Amino acid sequence: MTDRLKLGLLSEKTIIVIEFGSYFIKCGFAGDSSPRYFIKLNSINPETKEKLFPLKKTNQITEQSWIHLVNKGLNLVFLKYLQVNTKDIVVIICDDVLFPFVLFAPNPFLTLIPYKKKDGLIIDCGRSETRIIPVYEGVPLYSNLYYTELGMIDIIQNLRELLILNLEEKSQITKEMIQEIDDETLEDIISKIVFIRGKYEKINPNQKINKKQNELIKKLQIEKKPKENQKEMEKLEIEDIKIPIRIKEKNYNLIIKGKIRGKISDILFEGKEENEFESIIDIFIECLKSCNCDVRASVSQNIILCGGTSMIPGFLSRLREEVDFKLDNDEYFKDVQFLKGKLHFNHNKKNANYISWIGGSVIGSLNDIVDRSLKREVYLEKGSKSFQDWSNFFGYIQDF
Amino acid sequence: MLNPEANKVNILYECNCGEKVGVEDTYYCKSCGKFYCNNCTFEEIIQYYCPVSFDTFGLSEINQIQGKSQKHFECPRCSSQLSPMVENQNETISSYSLKCNYCNWTTKEIGIETENIKSLINIIIQNEKEQKITVENQKQMKQLINYYNKKINPTKNLFKYSSPRNSPLNSPLKMVSSPYKPSYLYQPISNQSLSTQFSSVLSNNPKERVTVSELENELEKREKEVIIRSKNVDKDSIIDDEIEKKELFGNIDLNESINLERKLQEIPNQPKNEKDLFPKRIKLKSKKGRLCLSCGHPLIKPDLQQNVRFKIQNFGLLELPKITLLNYPIFKTKEKTEVFIVFTNLSSTPIQINSLKFSLESSLLENQNSPTNFIVQKFQESFFQSGSPSKQTIIEDLKSSNIAIYNNKVYIKEFITLQEEIKEKFLNLRLEFNIELEEGENKKEIKLKAIIHIQK
Numbered sequence A: 001m002t003d004r005l006k007l008g009l010l011s012e013k014t015i016i017v018i019e020f021g022s023y024f025i026k027c028g029f030a031g032d033s034s035p036r037y038f039i040k041l042n043s044i045n046p047e048t049k050e051k052l053f054p055l056k057k058t059n060q061i062t063e064q065s066w067i068h069l070v071n072k073g074l075n076l077v078f079l080k081y082l083q084v085n086t087k088d089i090v091v092i093i094c095d096d097v098l099f100p101f102v103l104f105a106p107n108p109f110l111t112l113i114p115y116k117k118k119d120g121l122i123i124d125c126g127r128s129e130t131r132i133i134p135v136y137e138g139v140p141l142y143s144n145l146y147y148t149e150l151g152m153i154d155i156i157q158n159l160r161e162l163l164i165l166n167l168e169e170k171s172q173i174t175k176e177m178i179q180e181i182d183d184e185t186l187e188d189i190i191s192k193i194v195f196i197r198g199k200y201e202k203i204n205p206n207q208k209i210n211k212k213q214n215e216l217i218k219k220l221q222i223e224k225k226p227k228e229n230q231k232e233m234e235k236l237e238i239e240d241i242k243i244p245i246r247i248k249e250k251n252y253n254l255i256i257k258g259k260i261r262g263k264i265s266d267i268l269f270e271g272k273e274e275n276e277f278e279s280i281i282d283i284f285i286e287c288l289k290s291c292n293c294d295v296r297a298s299v300s301q302n303i304i305l306c307g308g309t310s311m312i313p314g315f316l317s318r319l320r321e322e323v324d325f326k327l328d329n330d331e332y333f334k335d336v337q338f339l340k341g342k343l344h345f346n347h348n349k350k351n352a353n354y355i356s357w358i359g360g361s362v363i364g365s366l367n368d369i370v371d372r373s374l375k376r377e378v379y380l381e382k383g384s385k386s387f388q389d390w391s392n393f394f395g396y397i398q399d400f
Numbered sequence B: 001m002l003n004p005e006a007n008k009v010n011i012l013y014e015c016n017c018g019e020k021v022g023v024e025d026t027y028y029c030k031s032c033g034k035f036y037c038n039n040c041t042f043e044e045i046i047q048y049y050c051p052v053s054f055d056t057f058g059l060s061e062i063n064q065i066q067g068k069s070q071k072h073f074e075c076p077r078c079s080s081q082l083s084p085m086v087e088n089q090n091e092t093i094s095s096y097s098l099k100c101n102y103c104n105w106t107t108k109e110i111g112i113e114t115e116n117i118k119s120l121i122n123i124i125i126q127n128e129k130e131q132k133i134t135v136e137n138q139k140q141m142k143q144l145i146n147y148y149n150k151k152i153n154p155t156k157n158l159f160k161y162s163s164p165r166n167s168p169l170n171s172p173l174k175m176v177s178s179p180y181k182p183s184y185l186y187q188p189i190s191n192q193s194l195s196t197q198f199s200s201v202l203s204n205n206p207k208e209r210v211t212v213s214e215l216e217n218e219l220e221k222r223e224k225e226v227i228i229r230s231k232n233v234d235k236d237s238i239i240d241d242e243i244e245k246k247e248l249f250g251n252i253d254l255n256e257s258i259n260l261e262r263k264l265q266e267i268p269n270q271p272k273n274e275k276d277l278f279p280k281r282i283k284l285k286s287k288k289g290r291l292c293l294s295c296g297h298p299l300i301k302p303d304l305q306q307n308v309r310f311k312i313q314n315f316g317l318l319e320l321p322k323i324t325l326l327n328y329p330i331f332k333t334k335e336k337t338e339v340f341i342v343f344t345n346l347s348s349t350p351i352q353i354n355s356l357k358f359s360l361e362s363s364l365l366e367n368q369n370s371p372t373n374f375i376v377q378k379f380q381e382s383f384f385q386s387g388s389p390s391k392q393t394i395i396e397d398l399k400s401s402n403i404a405i406y407n408n409k410v411y412i413k414e415f416i417t418l419q420e421e422i423k424e425k426f427l428n429l430r431l432e433f434n435i436e437l438e439e440g441e442n443k444k445e446i447k448l449k450a451i452i453h454i455q456k
Helices: A063-082 A107-115 A152-165 A175-179 A183-193 A211-223 A230-234 A264-270 A280-290 A293-299 A315-329 A331-339 A352-364 A376-386 B117-126 B129-160 B191-202 B212-247 B381-385 B391-400
Strands: A006-010 A015-020 A024-029 A037-040 A101-104 A120-125 A130-136 A146-148 A241-247 A250-256 A303-306 B009-014 B027-029 B034-036 B041-049 B068-074 B082-088 B094-100 B280-283 B285-292 B298-302 B310-313 B322-325 B336-344 B351-359 B374-376 B403-406 B409-417 B426-439 B442-455
Touching (some): A024 A063, A037 A063, A107 A120, A107 A352, A107 B129, A130 A280, A130 A293, A152 A183, A152 A264, A183 A241, A280 A331, A315 A331, A315 B212, A352 B129, B027 B298, B041 B298, B068 B082, B094 B117, B322 B442, B374 B409, B391 B403, B391 B409
Antiparallel strands (some): A120 A130, A130 A146, B027 B034, B041 B285, B068 B280, B082 B094, B298 B310, B351 B374, B403 B409
């Protein structure tokens, strides 16, 4: 499980908010409605010529060299991207870079802040894993945290396998060439053409879309009445797409068939074959089941979807269908069957990949941020004992 | 002609922190009297400037502008600068637009074209989507911040109450402090909330008190309100999701769709198609200085005016001698090899070098024959009238002695015999010497360590 940190830092006049994800760092200034930069963790620092932030320690990197690399990475973020001075700064992670004030805030608490609510169930679908955690009265209930190692990486791998399975005999592209394609190009393809089909959606590859159906789509955008035109909507079929790709310095056309496009992300809802209990739906219902009845009643009214992977079109409707199906048919979830039709989801697609950053930005612009954050002098005296435990953030939430 | 063996030799200076860096990465701190590397210094931003017009901005102005230029734009496709373009439709009428000279994108594709160049930029600024979205989002952010600031502030007003009897600290509800109780029981109590919500519970008049069942009924009402509110939000988000999904069923024009990396460069927008692209404002650049980590004194400070000069420049390159090898030595075991080391003075004052020592891994170097103390003079232009010496003349001069001096260069000869075969692919020849630097009337001696890294 990757460690997700959120740092709120104070220099003389500016407060910086940084969110560390497993693939991106989102950084910006407090008070802004969106982060300024999304920086990839895999990108290479031109000074050190190594990874920008090696957040996972390996045997090859010693502790001191790890601290040194993170120090350089933070310097790059502040001086090159955000262009902010870092004078007299003591950092918690490394000794060389110093900040006067630091505040750690847990992600689940911060995702609820933009919604002005204290209770909620957060489904965070990221690149390497999906985490589900209930928050009650602003307190993240870590004892009921569930996670599964399914994310965008698995979708990319699934796409690769499906391409290999559906290769035509006459095509110029071979299995080995598909395996050499970068993760980044495949992710780019996924962001352009992939969607999540409904559980009961029928697919007819022969039928093509007419002009009338195209106009229908445009009408629906304006009127938003899918129920009236549901039968016609079901007739819309999926086309094959040719994508120009460069493999080993040669250009090819990669054909992705229509029947694959809706199936690529099914792995999130079906899980891997090795473990039974690994799909998002299973851990979601398991999490609800494990909550106290008082907690469950309020938490089920505010289920928040966040994370970049949840921005794939069709995620929300598929999630609802699968949950209803499981609650009806799976005997293991009999105790929680009454929740069917009573779950309410919140999903803002525009902000889904940085919603917890917005929460951090709000907290960073409050009047008494300085009083609540850890001071450099205290850290120098006490060292690592000056940190509070992640679960002990209650003192701050109390006033909200 | 380039020397193909030049890459095999690398000369590094050892800092006090243990880091080995080239001469170009060293700095001299006059207050500490030491040479430092990049790790022992830190950078500081002094000024911001536009890379197109060179207008300067101070540290206080930068937050308002969000670090971006007000007048200059870059291409949304390839991020190169947009320049104005004129098209003469008639003799009298001409149309202005912005064009990218690299990928040929123009503002005509968005429908922005004017007859007057002054109005062109104003129109672009007015139509900036990113700006519109951020303005809308900023209003919502302000509302959120005010909402939470109000929630925090009541705790500060607790000490305003004159007598302890009237203060809410004595109220029975405040004694309940479990995190699992509903929030409204847990709110900080002010005079207003007392009068509206719970005055009947707290009042001394028994007729006005409320029963537990009435409180429970209020709870149920509030929970229903929450359910009704969330249902409306739920519908809209599902419908939008369905529509977006169905748009992808048909044939997608991939030439119009945008890469994921490009999407994430415009974060509030996150555009999907080329139609959504809009010229971006050019990001401002910064002038940086360097400060010593131990004492905080400035080592480098750029000039604040529009030029490339420095106000303060304490580069190590200007004080330290430049060390090179005259030729690439080929080592053989148990055979003497000649190594010619060159000390070059790039500063305007002569450099005194004292107690020069060579060292290698144990038992590989014989007794040192080269001189230990010498002066490297400053550069003299008159020397070139006679012509600079060639390599061969220098080597012949060094046959008779171990040292040769030409203008601002000192050539030293040293013999090295490898008594054992080295398994590694490189050889590190260490130099230790002292430098005398003038500080006003006094002279300071500084110890230095250098490493000549030779690849086999």
